[in-house]
Amino acid sequence: MVDILAQNRRKAGTRLTGRIVRPGNPSYRTARLEFNRRFSKFPRVIVFCRRTEDVIHAVKWARERGVRLRVRSGRHSYEGFSSVNGGMIIDVSEMNKVKVDRKRMIAHVQTGNPLARVYRKLWEKRVALPAGTAPDVGVGGLALGGGIGLLSRKYGLTCDNLQQVKMVVASGRFGAKTIMANKKKHSDLLWASRGGGGGNFGVATAYTFRIRPIKTVSIYSITWRWRDLEKVFPAWQRWAPSVTNRLTSTIEVASRQVGTIESTGQLLGSASELQRLIRPLLRSGTPVKVMVRTVPFIEATRFFAAADLNLEPKFKITGAYGFQPLPREGVQIIREFLSKAPNRHSSVWCQSLGGAGSAVSRVSPTATAYPHRKAETIYELSARWRNDDEQLRNIRWVKRFRRALHPFVKGDYVNFPDLQIKNWPKAYYGVNFARLKQVKQKYDPHNVFRFAQSIPVK
Incomplete structure (x- = not known):
């Protein structure tokens, strides 16, 4: 009796609700695009859900018809996991209260x-x-x-x-x-x-x-020339986990073609305190540009967001965690790979996570599904390009770079997914x-x- 009812339900079929986009619709081309233009997939239908009921209908519809589905919000899945050829995309971007x-x-x-x-x-x-x-x-x-x-x-x-x-x-x-x-x-x-x-x-x-x-925060930016790499990167790695947990910082080493190193950060405190806290960085190498100021928090979010604007549309990214500073050999690997980057839009970016009183590392690795609690820093290795003929060498470069750093770093962040990681369950989720x-x-x-x-x- 139950099977008969289920068959009848399938025959009747659930009706899709929300904004439905299919091949042939004028908006289909834009609707199917991913943030990472390296991926170009052609779904059977895209459902832009506006209510929870739209999501329920979409899941039922796909299950009744045996249609593969993916879930999408910001389209930022680095490996295109939120899109699918011939299946359904459940897009929740219009649910934004x-x-x-x-x-x-x-x-x-x-x-x-x-x-x-x-x-x-x-x-x-x-x-x-x-x-x-x-x-x-x-x-x-x-x-x-x-x-x-x-x-x-x-x-x-x-x-x-x-x-x-x-x-x-x-x-x-x-x-x-x-x-x-x-x-x-x-x-x-x-x-x-x-x-x-x-x-x-x-x-x-x-x-x-x-x-x-929150009201105001203080932010900083320090820029060095590329030749200061061996002085600046080790100094940042020692300093970043040691300062007050009210300060979170980053460092990015660009390709040799660009020729810059930049550290930025945000302090829950005054500009004068921040100026004092960053002295170890200012004494490293020869800074060519320094900015320290107190701003409304919303202005700080825009300052840090600016680095993500005007990027090349196609990219390959992988991640890893540092549980201790890179030794000299590790810094030399960074120099070697960024000296021979496939194009100028290649970099290593790091952010401080752990250290002195960090709220991240105070949590047990098993208290939440996020296991990388004891890491001091997170690394993002990236290459970006525009033309398809550049793709293979960029992807290979990222893979070789990750492999070379492997003795000194561990795991990966699930939000930096990488299809080339073989034992990804351990890398993302550990214990x-x-x-x-x-x-x-x-x-x-x-x-x-x-x-x-x-x-x-x-």
């Missing part, structure tokens, strides 16, 4: 919000969420994978401030339903949503975050992978939400 409860110091944020909008809406109430820097990254993917940014050392990762997630999960043979995961209900799913990666268990549609009061598989088996036993590096059911 933000509601601030300043009395309880929480914010209810729908999953389609890009970070720039989240920062702006929270700033209206003079509060902030620890999050990333790229303005058009979707808050959902960022939070579910961890969420690293310039408030991390003081207030933790974005996922550390996640208190509740609303998620559409597959149910039964062809169905879908909404559940709320928090400390009291579905606490295992909340645990997995704090660093277990986006798109693995269902479609997250809304989050409740803890927020912090938490087995438990993540258990959560997957419980909430998505039919493996509806799957992609190249999704958490497997078995």
